[in-house]
Amino acid sequence: MYEEIFNYIKEKICELGFEENEITENSGIRSDLGLDSSEVVEVSLKIKKDYMLDIDLKEDMQIKDVVNKILEGKQ
Amino acid sequence: MKNKKLIVTGRGLINPAGNSLNDFWNHILSEKICYGKLNIKDDTPIKVGARVKDFNPVSYISKRIEVKTDTFTHYFLASLSIAMKEAGLTIHNENEDEVGIFYGNNSGGWRICEKGFDELFTQSYAMVNPWQATAWFPTAGEGYASIIHGIKGYSKTFVADRVSSAAAVYHGIASLQNSRNKKILVGGSEAPLTGLGTICYNENGSISNAISEELCKPFVSDSPGIVLSEGGAAIVIETSDNANSLGIAQIKGYATNYYATNQVEGVVACMNRAIWSADLETADIDLIIPEGNGDWESDRIEIEAMRALFIHRPDKLPIAFPKCYFGHQYGAAAVSDVICACMALEYNAIPQYRFIDEIDELFTDKLTSKINNVLVNSRTSAGVNYSFIISRIEN
Numbered sequence: 412m413y414e415e416i417f418n419y420i421k422e423k424i425c426e427l428g429f430e431e432n433e434i435t436e437n438s439g440i441r442s443d444l445g446l447d448s449s450e451v452v453e454v455s456l457k458i459k460k461d462y463m464l465d466i467d468l469k470e471d472m473q474i475k476d477v478v479n480k481i482l483e484g485k486q
Numbered sequence: 487m488k489n490k491k492l493i494v495t496g497r498g499l500i501n502p503a504g505n506s507l508n509d510f511w512n513h514i515l516s517e518k519i520c521y522g523k524l525n526i527k528d529d530t531p532i533k534v535g536a537r538v539k540d541f542n543p544v545s546y547i548s549k550r551i552e553v554k555t556d557t558f559t560h561y562f563l564a565s566l567s568i569a570m571k572e573a574g575l576t577i578h579n580e581n582e583d584e585v586g587i588f589y590g591n592n593s594g595g596w597r598i599c600e601k602g603f604d605e606l607f608t609q610s611y612a613m614v615n616p617w618q619a620t621a622w623f624p625t626a627g628e629g630y631a632s633i634i635h636g637i638k639g640y641s642k643t644f645v646a647d648r649v650s651s652a653a654a655v656y657h658g659i660a661s662l663q664n665s666r667n668k669k670i671l672v673g674g675s676e677a678p679l680t681g682l683g684t685i686c687y688n689e690n691g692s693i694s695n696a697i698s699e700e701l702c703k704p705f706v707s708d709s710p711g712i713v714l715s716e717g718g719a720a721i722v723i724e725t726s727d728n729a730n731s732l733g734i735a736q737i738k739g740y741a742t743n744y745y746a747t748n749q750v751e752g753v754v755a756c757m758n759r760a761i762w763s764a765d766l767e768t769a770d771i772d773l774i775i776p777e778g779n780g781d782w783e784s785d786r787i788e789i790e791a792m793r794a795l796f797i798h799r800p801d802k803l804p805i806a807f808p809k810c811y812f813g814h815q816y817g818a819a820a821v822s823d824v825i826c827a828c829m830a831l832e833y834n835a836i837p838q839y840r841f842i843d844e845i846d847e848l849f850t851d852k853l854t855s856k857i858n859n860v861l862v863n864s865r866t867s868a869g870v871n872y873s874f875i876i877s878r879i880e881n
Binding site: 426427428429449450452453456459460 | 548549550551552553554609612613615616617620
């Protein structure tokens with residue numbers, strides 16, 4: 412399940428114009444990938460639409476934090 | 487206003503007739519009609535329009551910018567990148583404050599609006615994309631161009647119907663003459679060929695509702711109307727003492743006015759002033775590219791004005807109607823016509839007009855001498871006029 416959600420997040424970030432090989436589970440959303448606030452909102456909206464979850468994404472999170480938030484929300 | 491010599495050093499366009507200068511000009515000279523059925527929805531009133539073809543925005547801008555912006559911004563950013571390349575212009579710390587952007591757009595981003603409405607009405611307000619406000623707005627072209635290229639000079643966006651990019655050229659020139667900028671990037675774009683866009687444009691009453699590719703016939707009374715089009719156009723203008731190159735053409739004269747009631751008088755006065763500001767006389771004009779858009783209500787005023795101004799010419803006045811091949815691009819239209827003027831000067835050629843025998847006998851589509859000075863008009867149905875004199879660069 413973790414892997415599936417990680418790939419989902421990766422895919423959504425790639426749709427915003429980021430390279431797949433830049434994205435690891437330890438990548439910081441802001442510090443490493445450089446998503447701006449509007450891009451963070453867009454990822455949140457995708458999660459809300461596809462997982463019916465309101466995740467409070469913070470720019471200082473890492474990708475693995477986002478995956479874990481979704482996993483927690485699904486339980 | 488000081489009279490500095492203004493040089494066009496770069497040109498770029500994304501146009502239904504081609505996305506490179508050569509493709510565009512060859513297409514125009516071969517008189518190929520670049521419009522066809524839009525196939526938007528069976529019950530929408532505008533059935534025919536001119537779409538840009540084979541355009542991939544990420545060939546010109548990053549995917550990150552593409553996602554956040556509407557099609558009209560893609561067209562401008564791509565045109566600008568082509569124009570800057572031809573001008574050899576890059577922005578750096580030393581010139582970032584000396585270069586301004588002057589941009590025209592009439593109606594903002596229809597594609598992003600349709601997406602936003604769909605998100606709002608089929609999902610919820612909380613699901614509306616985060617770029618709705620910034621991507622829709624007509625200034626997005628100027629804004630993203632300044633972000634991408636790091637431009638910090640005095641800049642403006644003009645939302646002014648069919649003269650949007652003519653206003654951009656005129657006021658951009660003023661910023662050069664007033665020394666607020668040393669170089670300017672001028673252009674415009676439009677992308678109205680969506681369901682909502684065509685419905686709204688149809689309300690102005692001058693757009694063709696032809697059901698097939700019926701030809702737009704500028705200056706002919708039974709023309710079906712304006713063929714709605716899309717695309718972008720950009721030029722780089724520099725004062726001659728700041729130009730990196732000898733340049734392509736010179737903007738020698740320019741004028742604007744607003745005559746709401748006697749529109750013929752307004753067009754005459756505007757053309758006359760532009761010719762006067764170039765230190766020329768009517769006999770010096772070798773070619774005219776009029777607004778001539780296929781809307782008879784607009785065209786008949788312009789014909790009458792041109793007849794009044796040029797009636798005493800001993801020979802026929804060469805005329806070209808690029809719009810009859812690729813439609814009216816609104817925000818991009820005037821700069822596309824300025825680029826056509828530059829191309830006509832460069833190649834000493836103009837497209838033939840298949841309805842030349844149906845228009846006033848004062849005009850011809852055959853060149854009688856070398857083109858040195860081109861008069862370009864842009865005007866709205868409300869009586870706002872712009873005229874420019876695009877000339878061969880003097881040694």
